[in-house]
Amino acid sequence: MTVHTQGATPVAEEPPPGEPEPTDGVSPSGPKDRGRRPENAAWLPYALIAPAVVSLLAFLGYPLIRNVVLSAQQLGRTEMISRTTVWTGLSNYTDLLKNDTFWTVTLRTFVFMAVNVVLIMVLGTLIGLLLNTLGSKMRLVLSLSLVMAWAMPIVASATVFRWLFDTQFGVMNWVMRGLGFAGYEQHNWFETGLSTLTIVTVMIVWASIPFVALNMYAGLTTISSELYEAARMDGASSVRLFRSVVFPMMKPFFLITTFLEIIWVFKAFAQIVALNGGGPDRASETLPVFAYVEGMAQMNFGTAAAASVLTILILLIAMSFYFRLILKQEEEQ
């Protein structure tokens, strides 16, 4: 299988974290072990992990807690200047939940996420299957173009997409005119929130397909060719082959990748902000961007923190599925 969290090459040799790992010889904490290596004191492992633990707690744990604390405060311009703390309990949350804009943004975020993930998964899978049927030269060419799209830094892509879809001189208006569409003389692609999010979607899907396609292909190469041949001999069509051979074997890959994409798209931030700042008129804001604008532009830090806590909670649901899948996969190895 292709989906590993561990990263690179030595993945397979690595024991799963769920099981006790043999450390030093047979009886790891036995007296014999300690006798042989007196310098391996009991405090040594703690000293080794201390820097990592401390920095994670300070820069990740503390902000997460502070975020929750902040969401129970009223913190606007006045409080920022006078440096006072005003506790408001849950009123930031109740205000948010009563706010129509918040619900519009939430709905928008979910629709946006769903459209993106479906497009990424379907197109990515199809291109992965395509890679598997290509000859080696064509596959190299397609892979290289996929890698380029994958590697493009988000901020650079956003600048380029701004230019591709420029109102006056953008090449996309020229393409649309060339295809015979009317009204693309000076078409503003970023006119509405919907049109802006459509461009964001094109950009995200373009940049995310390579991850799915290349991993899909890498997974396909591990399915033995005899299986295909056997199914072919039995007269299976391509669709049937996918449904009965490829999909069942690649199911963990599909599940894990889908949840990863859900998480990634849900917290997409740079793409939206760099492309149009959440505009026009805040109409392309998704939850993370909403929290950012609410805080930095509107100076409602309490509300922003509450929105951010709610977003993190939604993300946690998706992550819990993802972690369960990963742990299950590690156990199976």
Added chain:
Amino acid sequence: MSHTGTVSTPGSVSTTGTVSTTGKVSDTLPVDKAAVRARRRRTLGKVWPNAVALLLVPVFLFPVYWMFSTSFKPSSEILTKTPTFLFTPTFEHYGTATGVDMFWTYVQNSLTVTIGAVLLALVVALAASFAIVRMRFRGRKGLVLAVMMAQMAPWEVMVIVMYLIARDAEMLNSIGFLTLIYFVMVLPFTIWTLRGFIAAVPKELEEAALIDGCSRTQAFFRVIFPLLAPGLMSTSLFGFITAWNEFAMVLVLNKESEAYTLPLWLTQFQSAFGNDWGATMAASSLFAVPVLLLFLFLQRRAVGGLSAGAVKG
């Protein structure tokens, strides 16, 4: 499916890798009607995929190509209704982009935060992952889980609280503080990956060194560390890409231009330069080229490995 059998070579499954044998088997079969039919279907089936691939290559390549091509185009040929594809290349836009006030400050800032974060993460992660793999202590399992979860930390959603924390600590517009945040961003992934690399070094090697009279520290630096070099290399390059591309934090924390990094500068470039798309694309290219090159170099490791989201945002 049983993962065990197939997992052993995930790193070696490259995108450009070896030709799969699928579809070749029938050539060796005795020629009967079914085989002929199958072969015909396959010949036909070869045309279609290639045609689709030929259409897809420009789709994925075009934005990258357009970035570079615009950056080399004379200004008069950029602002045209009908795009030109053939032109005499010019470097003038690169001059404009690099000639911007403080451009080199941004480069320096970007390099400082990325290299600082990656080096710090390597040292801290090396210690932690060595303990995780080779030692037994209370809370080890919990630490592994925490590291795994920290890899998915929603940094983009935490920008507001980070801003307030930095403000309280008077760390706004601080390159050092940004470096520390980036260090913690890449740390979980670095631990997770190094853990795999350290586990791959046979314990027997270390034990042999110990028996030969090395101390545990010596054994680590003389035996394990050299073997980890390739792992350290690729891990740090992925960390480099993550920190180099980071946008949300620097956007919120560093409002003063002395503390900008390249991504922040790039997003402001357009508002500063208006319709100078040649210079904007030159700036984008300058920013993207290191990452594109690193990625080409790293793609073997990226595929089949990076599901933890270190590279993608």
